[in-house]
Amino acid sequence: MADSTVTIENVSLKYKKTILTNVTINAQKGDVIGLLGLNGSGKSTLLSAISGLRKTASGTIKLSGKTGFVTQENALIEELTAMDNLKMWTPLSKAEIIKELTETELSILKVNDFIDLKVKRMSGGMKKRLAIASVLLSKPDILLLDEPLAALDIPAKNDIINFIDSFSKVGTVFIASHSEELFEHCTKIYLLKDGTATLLPSGISPTEALG
């Protein structure tokens, strides 16, 4: 993988009104950046901006490396199987996909266990794992995860946390979440509050930070 760095400098974001102003974040390969904030604080908007889906009102976002964005809601097609959904977004053959799912860090997600199951018959955890695998097949250097643990049971959460740990060794991860257990695995946590992003000092828990 390429050297993955993210440099966000004085970025302001607007969505109908100004959401964030003068956000500055630097992330290197191996960083797991946690974005903490209440609903509507701009976490998802910031991830969208990093992915390039949303334009910034001002400031610059420089990326070195390819991004993969796992959104809060999935883009899966319900009536198709996991394999069909994966094949939609990648030029890889079925055999190559199986190989990726079983022989790389993606094996942690255990997608191969339900590869022929239709999405409409999957649990929330399965869908989330499949959504992450779908993005990861394109070999991103920077992974953006929006609420990756929302509404998941403990085994599914553990699988995804293990995967994030594994991925952080080779890339950069941005996570927007409310989940305290996930922030334990972050190298830096930014608190998004009152339109600004501030680095959370060590020793302060996310719950305390949110007040």
Next chain:
Amino acid sequence: MIKAYCKRVLLFLPYVVCYFLALGIAMLALVMYASEFLYENSTESIVSVACYVPDDESYGSLGIGLVKNLDSVKHTIDIDLVGSEQKVISKVENGDAIAGIIVPDGFIETMGTPDARQVTVLYRDADTFEEHVVNDLLYAMSDLLGTTQASILTAREYAEQSGLSSSEAYDIGYDIQSTSLHYVMNRKNLFHKVDVDDLVAKYAVRERLTASYTLYILLMSVFVISFFFRGNNDIFRARARLAGIRTWKIFLLEAGCAAVMIYFVYLLLFICLCFIFETMNALSLITVIPAVLIIALLGTSLCYLVKSPTTVSYITFGAGTSLMYLAGGLIPLDFMPHFFSLAAIYNPFYYLNQFFMRSMFL
């Protein structure tokens, strides 16, 4: 992605087909019932025509008698032979007859001479279904009487020609006229000129309703297919953009899939209808393709604009049904007030409907 969409089409088709085959059967039953109801033998004549034939015109009376017994006439037109021209006028005036036919004195004697007298046909303010029937009667009668010479006047015009005060003679709607008469005159040139209205008159109610209901089913298919679209979902579009796939490509792919599904519905309906109608035109399997593409593109655009399948269904049912109704697609314009016939020419669905009728049965 194309392969995945092909697979989706195959998975979606059974739902679409089952839904619309059921709807199609229900609508066909309605068409059959409606046409049977209109034309069954026991049904009383639905159009009354007052007819005056002078006493000395025995040949004319014989002609009228023959016309009355024609299959195409006897179940649809009640020819009421009256004793005087004034009674014809009176019946038209009072609405007891939709039209009046006055055979003049000396009609037979002068036939074929420069002084040939003309049959006069009076119309009440109707240029709808009844008029088609009356007009057919006129042709049948003209043939039997050995002439196509007939003067076609509104009751008001006849009153004026006769020196009567139109206000005292008639209280008949004034707004008939040019549209109606132009139409009638076009009908006189039927063998040279065919226009949309002639086709409406030419085809039986059953074929007309079947064609328009088929179109209606295809329009409504957008509502079921709306669940198929994913390109109207922001998350899906974002995912596609990150994968380097532009939205317009997804739009075209989904519109193409919608067209395939709509066409498949038509194909199945066509096959089913072939067992019922001998007049089905196999060429329509090709000629409807542009219409199917238009429906698919409009449907896909609607689904992309509105996004929510529930709202799409509201719009499809609400706007689609209303426009089809106003275009005479659900109930023939002939059975509706005159205003609907005038309004229909501004309705694009009217032309789509005509297109389907021509395509399926011509």
